[in-house]
Amino acid sequence: MQVIETLAEGLKREIKVVFPAKDMEGRMNERLAEMKDKVRINGFRPGKVPVAHLKKVYGKSIMADLVNEIVRDQPPAILTGRGEKSATQPEIAMTEDKDEADKILAAEADFEFTLSYEVIPAIELKPVNGIKVSREVVEIGEDEVTEQILKIAESARSYEPKKGKAADGDRVKMAYLGKVDGEAFEGGKDDDAELVIGSNRFIPGFEAQLVGVKAGDEKVINVTFPADYPAKNLAGKEATFDITVKEVASAADIEINDELATKLGLESADRLKEIVRGQIESQYGSVTRQKVKRQILDQLDEMYQFDTPQKLVDAEFDSIWRQIQTDLGESGKSFEDEDTTEEKAREDYRKLAERRVRLGLVLSEIGEKAGVEVSEDELQRALYDQLRQFPGQEKEILEFFRNTPGASANLRAPIFEEKVIDHLLSEVDVTDKTVSKEELMAEDEAEGAEKSETKKAAPKKKAAAKTEAKADAAAEGEEAPAPKKKAAPKKKAAEDAAE
Structure with a gap:
């Protein structure tokens, strides 16, 4: 040979x-x-x-x-x-x-x-002890725990029928029929709808017109569907809703006690507070982790500059671009609406793809040299997480991972990456800084939900930043910035009345 x-x-x-x-x-x-x-x-x-x-x-x-x-x-x-x-x-x-x-x-x-x-370029690893990161920490007070419990308790709040007029915070039970140009439209009817005034569940202007109604009242409500309403046949249209009020009920006060905890499926108020505090800590911890990771990756990006395999960059760019096109299509917007052009967007997202690939290679090399491994148990847990996200599709998902070569890499890569970040956190200079929750949650335009640098996760459907990407938009491997989208519609067009 x-x-x-x-x-x-x-x-x-x-x-x-x-x-x-x-x-x-x-x-x-x-x-x-x-x-x-x-x-x-x-x-x-x-x-x-x-x-x-x-x-x-x-x-x-x-x-x-x-x-x-x-x-x-x-x-x-x-x-x-x-x-x-x-x-x-x-x-x-x-x-x-x-x-x-x-x-x-x-x-x-x-x-x-x-x-x-x-070829994958040879990467000569550099010392990381010069990397400095600030880890923002929020001190959680009792007031915040109480506030969160009260929000959760809304699902368990009881209502007592009242004879007077409906006011903000009251629950109105009603039948309604929605019409556009005098014709009823699909999804615009419900015979036993319940709506808490002030919950902002219906389209703007609907709930305010319920203030003052009484049981037995009949009323016509006039509204205009938002121009960007998901149902195109209703977007921007003026509509009426024929309302028949069946009941007006006032909300009972919520007390944080063992009885409330029992309604929520827990044994005591103390346990309820403990769980809610843990949830808040987890939420803040996730944001803290994201920001710390971003700082590490920003500094790694400055430390390592080398040519990247163009086929990997092409594949990453294609993945990003498909998501951008999908988001534009769903939002009905164009690049011009987002203050950019397709040519400029392509250029910016190409830089984003190159950054992701380069940092992915660096993290892979660091992890390999450090002996970072992903166990079968970790892969199994990741697979179960996937199954829980898609109830009813478990069989199809399992078959996909069994029959698709390389599919397990989609599970392994983000786990590997997070373990490499853990390894780096044990070696870099970390300084804790106490901040308010407002300071912690503040994000600049380029920041977004964290994604894997080594292997991009499936894009999330959510509102995001402007289409114009910046050079640092991938600092923590976030999902490619996309056009802003409105909240998803609810089950019925009238209920959508403000979804």
């Missing part, structure tokens, strides 16, 4: 591999010799079939098997021998000429193929 490098340009490599015809014939003859005592052919006694006859009958199929084995096994071995890692699956090219292929299968011509790939 001859291995000849024909291209070494930047990270691009092209290798010509040649297996002489004599070597291929020798391998074929070895296979034929192995077959001689096993094959049975009419007219010949077992073990007495001439090799020449075996070659005539099986020669081409054996050579085809040898070609497939070489193409499968040799590229990884060649890369290992060269001390290189390919950024993506190497591209393999061989003759497509039928006559040439026939000669190769007849061992009358050398078997040649080429490997084309990009």
